[in-house]
Amino acid sequence: MKGTAQTDELDTEDSTVKEELKQAALKGGALVFGVADASAFTAAPEGYRPTDILPGARSVVVIGGSKPRAGDWQSPNYQHMELSSTNDRITALSMRLAHTIERQAGYYAVVVPPGVDQGQLPFMSLALAAELAGCGTPSLAGPVLHPEHGFMYFSALVTTLSLPVDGPLTHPACPAPACVEMYQRSGATPCTTTCPIEDNGCLGGTIVDGRWTERQYDRARCMARVYNYWVPTFQKILTETLDEPDNEQRRMMINSTLFSRSLWSMTYANISQGQCFECMRVCPVDQANRQLS
Ligand code: SF4
Ligand code: SF4
Structure with a gap:
């Protein structure tokens, strides 16, 4: 290990370093933590891969959290969600992890900017990073959903430090079992009912054997409503x-x-805030976490 600090150097074992980073992330407020192989981003266009951000990149550390609180979903004033719907808090935590990697382990670490590059493309897809790091799976409605925590914000850092990879989840969080049941009964799910593509909305599709086989998502219409x-x-x-x-x-x-x-x-924030959450409001994936007194 190329550590320089005398007292708080990270352990030299990759798996121990990873565990220390994970504990720091969870202590800092992250709900999920995962690592993707930097060479696995073949689905991303050239120029938008980890090594385009940091030459020699070997790992991508992904953290997720800062999702709306249970109370946010209860409020009748949906506009307040702009306050709870930015990824700057989770990005700040990523910055802390990057500092830890550089100062205590002695490897380069760059936080992926949460904004967009030319042509409205992200500098690197946080959704793809989250998926490859096993932090969730893509949903019909767009966001990557974690099987327990549902919708959340993600941040990723690219590093030359080699860490054990978590890899993609094998079972999709979307459609949730409740959505499959509803689809079998009515041909729709909570989100396609809320924002139906055939009625001026953005979502539609077909579920076969518990999985979406056809996805209809009007990205342009959705973006116009979210931002x-x-x-x-x-x-x-x-x-x-x-x-x-x-x-x-x-x-x-x-x-x-x-x-x-x-x-x-x-x-009031250096990044965009989501302004439509109606498909996530009805999504059952993390409904259990929203039930409080
Ligand atoms: S964010 Fe809003 S506009 Fe976009 S798919 Fe969901 S409900 Fe529809
Ligand atoms: S409501 Fe169901 S189908 Fe829609 S995003 Fe959530 S899990 Fe997927």
């Missing part, structure tokens, strides 16, 4: 405002609720 107030809205309103010849109308546009919310949304 109402963020950068794209700001750009759209700014363009319209600059084109508006009437002074009073221009003033009204700048002071409108839509514009104010867009600015607020952009400035």
Whole structure:
């Protein structure tokens, strides 16, 4: 081990290092922790793989958490979810793990930025990382779901440190058994009922033998509903405002609720906040964790 610290160096055994990182992550608030092989990201386009972020990368450490609290799902004011729906808290924890790897183990570690690169593509797909690290499986509605904790936010760091790999889960969290039962009865699941693609929604598909065999997901429509107030809205309103010849109308546009919310949304966090959760609100995967007094 290339450690430099005298007293708090990580143990030299890879499996011990991994366990120490995992315990630090769980203590810091993560719900799940997993490691993917950096060379396993063949499904990602060239330029968006771990070695494109850090040459010589060998492992990708993924943590998940910061999901909405049980109370958030109870609130009748869905708009408050913007506060609980950012990945900056889990990204900050990833930064701490990266510091630990660099300072105590002596290997390079880079946190994958949570934003998007050119063409709205992520710098590296956190969903693919979470899947390859065994932190969950892709759902019909888009997010990677953990079998116990359901929807959550993920962060990933790329490192030259070689760690034992966890690998993908073998059984998908979606569709949940309750969804399969409902589909057999009615041909729909909770999320496809809430946001049906055949009725101006985004979701549809076919379940055969307990698995989705056909997935219909209108990504563009969903994105327009999830990110109402963020950068794209700001750009759209700014363009319209600059084109508006009437002074009073221009003033009204700048002071409108839509514009104010867009600015607020952009400035209280450095990343985007989800603004539609209706498919996750009805998703049964982690319903047991949402039942409190
Ligand atoms: S996030 Fe909203 S718009 Fe997107 S699929 Fe779910 S319910 Fe539909
Ligand atoms: S409600 Fe959840 S588990 Fe069920 S089909 Fe939709 S995303 Fe999958």
